[in-house]
Amino acid sequence: MCPDTLNLSRYTRQTILPQIGKEGQKRLLNSRVLCVxxxxxxxxxGQYLVAVGVGELHLIDDDLVSESNLQRQILFSADDIGKSKAETAAKKLKSLNPEVKVKGMHARLRAREAVELFKEYDLIIDGVDNFSSKFLINDAAVLSGRPYVYGSIxxxxxxxSVFNYRxxxxxxxxxxxxxKSYVPNCxxxxxxxSVAGICGTIQATEAIKVLLGNEKLAVLESKLLVFDAANLSARLLTxxxxxxxxxxxxxxxxxxxxxxxxxCNAENINLDEITADQLQAFPDAANLMLLDVRESWEFRRGHLKGAVNIPARDLLSGKIPVDKFSGKERILIYCSTGERSRRVAVELTRRYPGRISHLKGGLESFDSTLVLEG
Ligand SMILES: [Zn+2]
Known part of the structure; x- marks a missing residue:
C-alpha cells in the first residue's frame, strides 16, 4: 500500500497515541497476520486486528459453526449454523473494515505445508483448542522464524503469551x-x-504491539499471563x-x-483394561457389575453370567441415566470383540472416573470352556 495515498482518518483515535502515530499505523497497514x-x-x-487496520488477515479453520459455539464465537449468529467458520468470519470482518484484505480458508492446518504458509505472514495467532494443533503451530512458527501469540481458555x-519472539x-x-493423561477440552x-473474549482481545493487543515493533511497548515474550475470571485475579509467570x-x-x-x-481427546483416557483371565480371578466379583453392550438379540444367544444388557448406542446417546449403575462399585464393559465396548468404556470412564473397566478382546478372548448363560 502506498503511504502517500493512505486514508488514516478511520484510525485517528490510535494515531494520536505517541506510541503509534502515523508511522505505526502504516506499519500495521503493511502487516500480514494469519489466525489459525x-x-x-x-x-x-480477528475483530480487533481488522478494526485497528492490519493490512491482511487470513483465517484458517476447517470447522463449521454449531449452536454451542454461539455463546463465545461472537462473529456468528444463529443463521450461520452449519456454515464454514473461516469463510463466515472473513465475510463479517470484511464488512467491519473493507480496507483490510481478509481471507477465510476452509481448511485444516497441515504439518507438511505449515512452514511455507507461515513464512507468508509477519505473525501467527493461535486460536485453536487442542494440544496437537498448538504444538504444530509452535513448531511451524519456530521453523519459519515467525512470532506467534498463544492463547488458551x-x-x-x-x-x-508471545512465543518465539526476540x-x-x-x-x-x-x-x-x-x-499424557486425559485432559478434558472446553x-x-x-x-x-466472555473469557474467550478477554483472551482473544489480549492476543490481538499483543499482536498489534509486535507488529508496531515499538520497543517502548512491553510485549508478553518470556512471560505467561494467567488470569482467572472466577475471582478476577491475574498472574504473570516468567x-x-x-x-x-x-x-x-x-x-x-x-x-x-x-x-x-x-x-480424539477422549481416546487419551487411561482406560482400565482387564483380560479374560484376570476377570475370572477378579478379587471382588460381588461388587462388579458386568455390562454387556451388544444388541439384545446377541445377548439372548449367550452372555456372561449375571450380566446386564444395555446396547452401546443407548449408552453413547446418554439415554440411560446414571442411577442405572447404582449398587455396584465397579462396572466391567464388554462386547464380542472389544471394539464397541471400548468406545463405551472410554465414554463412561469420562462420566464415572475410577469405576469403569474394559474387557480386552471381548467374549472372543474367552476359551470355549467358559459357561455362558443363555
Ligand atoms: Zn523452545
Whole structure:
C-alpha cells in the first residue's frame, strides 16, 4: 500500500497515541497476520486486528459453526449454523473494515505445508483448542522464524503469551510434550463465553504491539499471563528458554513440524483394561457389575453370567441415566470383540472416573470352556 495515498482518518483515535502515530499505523497497514482457528479466540482477535487496520488477515479453520459455539464465537449468529467458520468470519470482518484484505480458508492446518504458509505472514495467532494443533503451530512458527501469540481458555481461566519472539522461549520450552493423561477440552469441561473474549482481545493487543515493533511497548515474550475470571485475579509467570528444547534450542531434534496422532481427546483416557483371565480371578466379583453392550438379540444367544444388557448406542446417546449403575462399585464393559465396548468404556470412564473397566478382546478372548448363560 502506498503511504502517500493512505486514508488514516478511520484510525485517528490510535494515531494520536505517541506510541503509534502515523508511522505505526502504516506499519500495521503493511502487516500480514494469519489466525489459525476462527472460533472463540479467533473471532475477538480477528475483530480487533481488522478494526485497528492490519493490512491482511487470513483465517484458517476447517470447522463449521454449531449452536454451542454461539455463546463465545461472537462473529456468528444463529443463521450461520452449519456454515464454514473461516469463510463466515472473513465475510463479517470484511464488512467491519473493507480496507483490510481478509481471507477465510476452509481448511485444516497441515504439518507438511505449515512452514511455507507461515513464512507468508509477519505473525501467527493461535486460536485453536487442542494440544496437537498448538504444538504444530509452535513448531511451524519456530521453523519459519515467525512470532506467534498463544492463547488458551479453560472454564474461567485464560492464558496468553508471545512465543518465539526476540530470542524468547517457545511453547515447547514451557510444555515439552502434550499431556499424557486425559485432559478434558472446553466441550467437556466448559468455558465462560466472555473469557474467550478477554483472551482473544489480549492476543490481538499483543499482536498489534509486535507488529508496531515499538520497543517502548512491553510485549508478553518470556512471560505467561494467567488470569482467572472466577475471582478476577491475574498472574504473570516468567518463562525461560529451555536449553534442551526439542525445537528451538541448539540441540533441537524436531526439524519439521508434525501432527500428533489424530486422536480424539477422549481416546487419551487411561482406560482400565482387564483380560479374560484376570476377570475370572477378579478379587471382588460381588461388587462388579458386568455390562454387556451388544444388541439384545446377541445377548439372548449367550452372555456372561449375571450380566446386564444395555446396547452401546443407548449408552453413547446418554439415554440411560446414571442411577442405572447404582449398587455396584465397579462396572466391567464388554462386547464380542472389544471394539464397541471400548468406545463405551472410554465414554463412561469420562462420566464415572475410577469405576469403569474394559474387557480386552471381548467374549472372543474367552476359551470355549467358559459357561455362558443363555
Ligand atoms: Zn523452545
Amino acid at each position: 482457528g476462527a472460533g472463540g479466540l479467533g473471532c475477538p482477535a 479453560f472454564k474461567f481461566e485464560g492464558q496468553v 530470542g524468547g522461549p517457545c511453547y515447547r520450552c514451557l510444555y515439552r510434550e502434550p499431556p 466441550a467437556e469441561a466448559g468455558v465462560l463465553g 518463562v525461560k528458554r529451555d536449553p534442551e528444547c526439542p525445537v528451538c534450542s541448539d540441540r533441537a531434534t524436531i526439524k519439521e513440524p508434525f501432527e500428533y496422532a489424530e486422536k
